[in-house]
Amino acid sequence: MSLQFRLASRNLFHDRLRFIATIIGIIFSIVLVTVQMGLYVGFRLMVTTMIDHAPAELWIMPVGTKCFEDPSLLDERQRFRALAVPGVAEATPLVIGYAQWRLPQGTTTPVFVVGSELRGLGLHPWNVVEGRLDDLSVPGAVAIDQTYFERLGITGVEQAAELRDRKVQVMAVTKGIRSFTTTPYVFTDVERARSFTGIAPNKASYLLVKLAPGADLWTVQQAVRANLADVEVLTAAEFASRSRSFWLFGTGAGAALFAGALLGLIVGTVIVAQTLYSSTKDHINEFATLRAIGSTSRYIYTVIIWQALLSAIVGFAGAAAIGKIVAAATAESALPVIMTPLLTVALFVLTLTMCIGSAIAAIVKVMRIDPTLVFSR
């Protein structure tokens, strides 16, 4: 073990209280950053859930659509023009919109209706745990997620409620289809969705396009664009990315998360800088002695950097443990904190950077050290 490392660790552990304060500071800071960034990652995934689960390769949408939840409509007759484009195998309408759900006991709550063709290309509910997808063809049939049972006044399949004064019956129940907006999703057939949301029969929110085998995505996208007026044609990836930018940056949600993370970093840096600085001040006689016996400045900086790195490693271990607990605790929530391996690595690098950055004040302090200090008592 190098003497510099030994000096650093002894300096660090020598003053237990200060060490604990440093570690708590780092943990607090990094947990804050972890939660904010974990939320960011979770939010990123949540806002594209519907797009990611739709089997469409191309999305045809009204010009200016910002995200999946955008209420603007297009003319369903465009569908036939799309089908005429070589390379398009299927083009089906998707209808989305808000509606009022009336619970059996009479109160109402808003829901988000997703209607698509039940046979063929459609955005169908996944993770069905009760009932069957096929049963959605029954008149008035809808699918909901079990998360929202209480909110919707439902305890299982075959129970009834009302949507926009029309009787509906829950015929399938899913698990884990949650909305970050916390408005429950209600899946149903496209015609029924129109009646629930009051959308005219010749209107749709999107046209989902599936390509013929072997067709080139880009070529077909260009051709559909050329053949259809007043619409935008995006690949699934493009639409997901547009949705993400809208929710994360158009709404300021992403900026808020980053601001929170930045705040955490600033707090952490200040705490670590402060404790490292005061530790360096307390050991200033030792550093002066090192300098007097001829150590290079680098030798001394290395001791301080080791102190910073050791704090970072211990602090990160604590923060990562707490981060794991938070991730587990929020996994089932509408907005889970998601810890990916990449995020974990990035947070570790961030912790190291923060701690080394914090060492600057201490290093400046020893840079100015007067080695003749050794002669004073």
Added chain:
Amino acid sequence: MTEIVLEATDLVHHLGQGAGRVQALKGVSLALKGGELVLLMGPSGSGKTTLLSILGCLMTPDAGTVKVGGQAVAALDAEALAKLRRERIGFIFQSYHLFPTLNAEDNVRLALDVRGERARAAKLAAREVLATVGLGHKRKSLPRELSGGEQQRVAIARAIVGKAQVILADEPTGALDTANGQAVMALLADIAKDPARAVLVVTHDPRILPFASRVIHIEDGRIVSEESGGESMKKVSNA
């Protein structure tokens, strides 16, 4: 003939600022030869520590020159001065300045570690020197587990482990009782027997005189007299 290992010429130095500014050294010249134990004596405030700081290349004088091993140090920057110190100069302080969290062996090894010497060789050298100062059995002890005399002997071991040519000691026995003071001085005298090495000890402890080959008296920033250790002894006993 023994070589001059340290030479200072016409040193002038000021300390403090404004009204508190004092001329601590007013033209001091001295030379140390290998094999010498030289005592620097003088009243408090006479400039002994200032002189030692300059001779030890911890401070650059306002005027005058210092040569270590024949090399003038005036043009050297802070890092080059540090290099000179770790290679040629050993310090011993009144308050020992051991590292409280390192054991005796590591404290001694530090002087070699800052020179980038390999840990294994440095450990062996540290053990050997600790044995020389009579602390072979305490190499694993922390400073707080050692007596003042023992701590100062560890500090001496640290100063000599790197084979420094110049050992500078500022009141090394100031905090020690007579027996321990004698032991420390005997050790320094022993070190000075090496013809390649000079030892300069700042003190106002007359008990040290028997060990000295020369005694330099400084007063108010000037060297006022110089004599051999024997002459000094006579003066003290006549007084």
